[in-house]
Amino acid sequence: MKIKDELNTQLTQLGHISSLPNSPQEAKLERVPAPFEDYQYTVRFTAPEFTSLCPITSQPDFAHLIIDYIPNKWIVESKSLKLFLGSFRNHGAFHEACTVEIGTTLVKLLHPHWLRIGGYWFPRGGMPIDVFWQTNTPPKKVWIPPQEVPPYRGR
Template sequence: MSKTDVSGLSQLGQAVEAPMSPETAVLERVPSNHAGTDFVVRFTAPEFTSLCPMTGQPDFAHIVIDYVPDGWLVESKSLKLYLHSFRNHGAFHEDCTIDIAKRLVDLLSPKWLRIGAYWYPRGGIPIDVFWQTGAPPEAVWLPDQGVQPYRGRG
């Protein structure tokens, strides 16, 4: 079994303060030991928070990120810290969702990536945001994201 090269990482195994904004957050990657094998990596952040840019009130989402690596994996501690940095960030739901996806695409150059952001209602309207880079590779098993649509109390 091969060992992942973590020599270039600056956060894993270190005490790191939470970044104050997504712009200052450091996202890191490690090489995939399975180049040439298509597989799906899933990250789920069921307690994602950001701030409404108009009111400063917190917004909450359940975010699911799926990607098929092409040489690189996102280092999970850096992703956790990056997602945490949105707690101090004022942006609309759509902007947060697409910014996360595009930052990961820029970092990883994956074969495919999709994000589903299931936002809890504000003003009585839930806003769900979905984006992907294109069609997934043909042979990958792609499970449903497993997040039910918002139904309220009914």
């Protein structure tokens, strides 16, 4: 019960009504202690309906994001991650900037053993753009499933 009480005082969004932040800079990513510090395991978040705005035309862009990481001392609180990702909805940035910003922001918050993000962007101007970023070589002996998002194929 003590852990739950501690987390309730640290977490500002979980268990509360939270509005979608206006921008990634306004979003508050939160973390909680990793439940198994002595083990290495992979955590995956998938956001198949990620949206942002083109910084030039303000037209919407759509992506399927996959974030894999091997926790160290912290894991990301999932509601805060959902709100953070949702804050890009009105944010103007190129695909590369959005994808890498999400990855680097998570690394600064969590200090994981390893993190990778795959941004599978739907076509803009008839051409899909896929963006991949990772921190370093993944640790050995940890199962990291392939992302297996098929490349975009027009009709």
